Structure formats: structure tokens, C-alpha cells
Amino acid sequence: MTGGPLYPYGSSAPPGPELDEESSSLVRPYAVTGGRTAPRTQLALEALVSSAMSAHQDVSSLTPEYQAIISLCRQVRSVAEVSALLRMPLGVARILIADMAAEGFVHVHQQRLDAGKPDQNLLERVLSGLRRL
Template identity: 45%
Template sequence: MKHDDTSWFDEDAPLLRSYAVTRGRTVGAGHELDILTLVVIADHPPRLRYTEPEYTDILNLCRTPQSVAEVSAHLKLPLAVSKILVADLIGDGYLDSRAPIQTDVGPNDVNLLRAVLDGIRRL
């Protein structure tokens, strides 16, 4: 473990950083987001009022549609943190979102389930 003044920031205490980024919040601005929810920058977003660099990074990334999971992976943030930040941006009109398409098709085919189970066993 390092003992200089910045050793705790990212490598040794990533939870502290997450807590700071979300300002201690555990939920976003009232938007329930699935990891597959697609987000894209709004047509005419207002001027950015957030000073945290993560918000700017999300907006730059979302110039093309991204899922919440992709945002999280690209920014190397925990999924829960990404959901909070993305929900903030949606709530303030910076991002537009679209819930994942729900289908009634499920893995009801027994042969498909057996093939998946066989694949798992081979691992």
C-alpha cells in the first residue's frame, strides 16, 4: 500500500470515490433504469450545470446511443453509480432514454436449455 497523499483515491478505496461521485446517493433522479436501457444525448440539451467530469464523459459517450451497461463499462464506474449519474442527466433533460424492448419469447425450448447446460458443463 502506498503512503503518499493520493494513494487512497482510486486504487485502494474505489468505494470512497463512488460515494463522492454520487454525493452519497443510492438512487438517481426518479428514473428506474435497466442495464439495457438505451440513452442518447437530447436534441437540444440545456447548458450543463454539473461540474463533475463524469457527467461530461457520459454526454460525450452518448452522442451515439449507448446502453447503461455500456456507459458503465466505458467509464469504468460501478453499474449502480452509472445508473445514478445517467438518471440525473435524464431527469434534467440532457439525455433521452428508451427502455429495452420486452418480448414474450423466452427460453422455453428444452433443446436450447439442454444445449446451454451442456455448454456450461464443458467450461
């Protein structure tokens, strides 16, 4: 493996509008998730993810998807942002992020629901973020 982060599904091209269908990987989502279709722990779209790995730690032994998520999450990002920036299906991103959190590679920060109702400020931030996408 190479030392730099790999985008989407192992491509060496950074995420961006210039990425076309030919440069995306042929790896099927079920291969990336080991056949699983749901994360071990539930992750909200708006859950924030940050890398637990320092920039100096060697991540070359990790999968390209893990490397890309760790690289992106050096800045706090939502699960939805990770999915969009890596052009990865949301279900796949949720599974990988939940696995990475269980292994200690990332930290997940989720808002708790207060009596079954989400925080109004959180909803406004999510709506604002969705509009930016």
C-alpha cells in the same frame, strides 16, 4: 475545467485497455452520487441512452462524469456500456444517467414489458452485447 471529455471519474485518458489502476480517479462512488445508492427512476441494464446535448453546446460547467456520459452518448449506448466504457460501477452509472435524464441532458429509451415478459428480440440483443464485452 478543460474543454474535452474526461474519463473515468475525471481522468483525461480515454477509456481503453491501457488504462491502469494508477490513472483511475480516487473519487469515491458515494461522493459522485451525493451518497445515494439507488436511482430516482429504475433503469434497466439494456436501456439505451442518447445525448440530448448538441456538440456545440458548452458543457464545461457540468461535472466531469456528466461530460464523459454526454460525450459517450453522442452515439446511442446502453446503461451497461456507459458503465463499462467509463469503468464506473453500474450503480453509479444508473444514478448519474437517471439524474441526467431528469435534468434533460440525456434521453433514456427503455423497452416496456409486455404482460411482465421482456421482448425476445431485446433479450437476444442484450445477450449479444454482453458477449461482446
